[in-house]
Amino acid sequence: MTIPPSLIEEIIAIHFDPRTGSAFWLEQEKRLGLDARKEIACCEAFHLFGPMDTQSLRTRPLLDFIPRRFHGELPSMILAESGGTTGTPIRRVYRPSEFSAAFVDSWKRAANLRGFPHGANWLFVGPSGPHVIGQSARAMARSLGSLEPFCVDCDVRWIKRQAAGSLGFTLYLDHVLDQAMNVIQTQNIEVLLVTPPLLLAMAERMTPEERERIRGIHLAGMALTVADAEAIRHQLFPQAVVLPGYGNSLLGVLFEQTPPAPGEPPTYVLDDPALWLQLIAFREDNPIAAADLAATLKPGQRGRVVAHRLDASFLLLNMVERDTACYALPKNGTDCRAVTAVEPIRPLVSTKSEGVY
Numbered sequence: 001m002t003i004p005p006s007l008i009e010e011i012i013a014i015h016f017d018p019r020t021g022s023a024f025w026l027e028q029e030k031r032l033g034l035d036a037r038k039e040i041a042c043c044e045a046f047h048l049f050g051p052m053d054t055q056s057l058r059t060r061p062l063l064d065f066i067p068r069r070f071h072g073e074l075p076s077m078i079l080a081e082s083g084g085t086t087g088t089p090i091r092r093v094y095r096p097s098e099f100s101a102a103f104v105d106s107w108k109r110a111a112n113l114r115g116f117p118h119g120a121n122w123l124f125v126g127p128s129g130p131h132v133i134g135q136s137a138r139a140m141a142r143s144l145g146s147l148e149p150f151c152v153d154c155d156v157r158w159i160k161r162q163a164a165g166s167l168g169f170t171l172y173l174d175h176v177l178d179q180a181m182n183v184i185q186t187q188n189i190e191v192l193l194v195t196p197p198l199l200l201a202m203a204e205r206m207t208p209e210e211r212e213r214i215r216g217i218h219l220a221g222m223a224l225t226v227a228d229a230e231a232i233r234h235q236l237f238p239q240a241v242v243l244p245g246y247g248n249s250l251l252g253v254l255f256e257q258t259p260p261a262p263g264e265p266p267t268y269v270l271d272d273p274a275l276w277l278q279l280i281a282f283r284e285d286n287p288i289a290a291a292d293l294a295a296t297l298k299p300g301q302r303g304r305v306v307a308h309r310l311d312a313s314f315l316l317l318n319m320v321e322r323d324t325a326c327y328a329l330p331k332n333g334t335d336c337r338a339v340t341a342v343e344p345i346r347p348l349v350s351t352k353s354e355g356v357y
Contacts, residue, residue, distance in 0.1 A: 002043040002276045003310055011274075011310040012040050020069035024056060025315060043276055046308055047293035052319045057090040066093060070313055077313060080132035080249040083156050083221075089130075092250050098274070098311045102252025103136035106271055107218075107245070108143045110255035116241050117215045120190035122149035125180050125198050126221060127156045132249045133220065137193050140218070150187055152179040173201065181205050191216040192240075196228045203236045212239050219244040220253070223323070223344050226265050233259070244268075246342050250316060251275060251307045254339070267328045270337040274310050277339055279303030279327060284345065288320045299327040302341070 015025045016036040028049060029036050039045060056064075062079075063071065070077075077093040094102060110116075122141045128134035128151065138148040154176055162169035180202055183189060192199065196219055203211060217232065217240045224244045233242045246268040247253030252275055254268035270277060279297045282288060282304040297303040305321035322345055328338035 003308065004273055005042055007273060007310060008041060008043070011312060011315060012036055014067050014069070014312050015315045017067070017069070020067055022067045022315065023064040024060065025065075028053075043278075043308065044294075046278075046317050047290055049317050050290035051288050051293070052317060054087070054090065054319075057092075058088050062091055062093065065314055067312070070095075073313075078132065078135060079130065081130040082249050083127070083131060083160075090250060091130075092314045092316070094132075094311065095313045098313060099132075099135075100139070101272055101274060102309075102311075103132070104139045104143050106253065106255055106269075107136075107140050109271065110243060110257050110269070111140075111144060113257050114241050114243055114259075116144065116218075116243055117190055119145045120215060121188050122146055122191040122193060123152070123180065123183050123187075123189045124149035124193040125152045125176065125202070126154050126194065128153050131156070136253075140193075141191070146191070149191075149193060150183045150189065152176055152183065177201055177205060184210055188213070190214060191218070193218045193220065195219065195221040196224050196232070197222065199232060200228065200236075203232075211237055214240045216240055217242045223342060224266055226260075226263060229260070229266065230262070246339070250319070251309050265341045267338050267340040268342070270339070276308045277325075278306040278308065279325060279339070280306055293318055297327065299329045302326050304345070305339070305342075 015022045016029055018026065025036070032049065034048060039048065073095065077095055078099045080092055080094065082090040122137070124134070124137040126133055126137070134151070141147065141149050159169065159172055162172060176198070184206065190213060192214055194202065194217075199217065199219065214237050217237060219232075219242065229242070229244070242259075243256055244266050245253040245255045252272055254270050256266045257269045258267070260266055278293070279301070280288070280292055280295065280303050281297060282292065288304070288306075293306060302324050303326075305323045305325050307316065307319040307321055309316045323342050324345060325339040325342040328340045
């Protein structure tokens with residue numbers, strides 16, 4: 001299953017309207033000699049635009065990507081930025097309903113399926129503005145009947161500049177962990193929202209009683225290895241529902257709906273109709289071209305993630321991501337919109353650039 005044709009027709013009509021569309025996409029249409037409203041009727045046609053121009057996303061005015069018909073709605077929109085792992089930040093906006101679809105609705109469905117605790121006190125250790133995760137953390141907690149999270153702010157762009165093990169890295173990590181432990185030791189914290197490496201570092205400072213008090217953990221921001229997942233689930237936080245997610249500020253988040261079998265990686269379910277994660281064949285030494293985008297791999301084959309998100313306020317087609325993954329095998333002969341075995345491409349994402357978020 002991909003993006004419904006009716007939604008594609010609606011969003012393409014908005015962004016490619018000659019009078020009220022988005023300047024960037026109208027320029028791309030003219031440059032390529034396309035008639036998008038006639039030629040882009042299904043996901044299989046997205047490749048006609050070629051890979052998303054991320055340099056323009058990094059450097060052009062934000063308004064160039066927002067359809068002119070929505071420029072009067074800017075006061076109600078939510079601004080998001082990427083973390084800068086693969087370059088200078090990329091920015092986009094969400095209308096409130098789009099933000100909820102991208103970050104909250106799927107979370108609430110997964111949390112209810114997994115029995116994630118309701119009404120509990122949260123601690124979020126991660127970046128606030130300009131990164132959208134801070135806003136989504138508050139919305140996610142409130143969606144389960146909780147107070148907005150207690151927070152420890154992380155400057156993720158600063159920590160990415162510090163070499164792992166360096167004095168700067170160690171001092172900053174100590175500063176973040178000291179703040180986190182103050183909250184844990186003074187408040188009745190039962191839910192944590194952190195990255196895997198931050199959680200592992202926090203666990204070293206927590207007493208067994210403090211770890212047993214944790215009933216829910218949402219892991220985000222970085223890839224989760226099988227070894228780390230099993231240590232967190234079975235050894236460090238055995239009382240907690242551990243619910244990881246995969247995504248980013250630009251595209252939204254997929255969540256794990258069922259825990260994996262022993263030794264298996266998490267599987268992230270895509271239940272947002274505005275988002276499609278395409279997996280394509282690639283070689284690390286070759287740049288992705290338009291022709292590479294024309295074919296989608298089958299379940300079980302490892303490929304590079306290419307993301308497409310169709311929102312009325314912002315259109316992202318052929319976003320070539322920094323990860324590889326496999327489509328999860330369909331269960332009982334039914335379609336399964338899920339990816340598993342997600343791994344960063346190390347030449348693109350070094351351990352240093354990831355830091356702890």
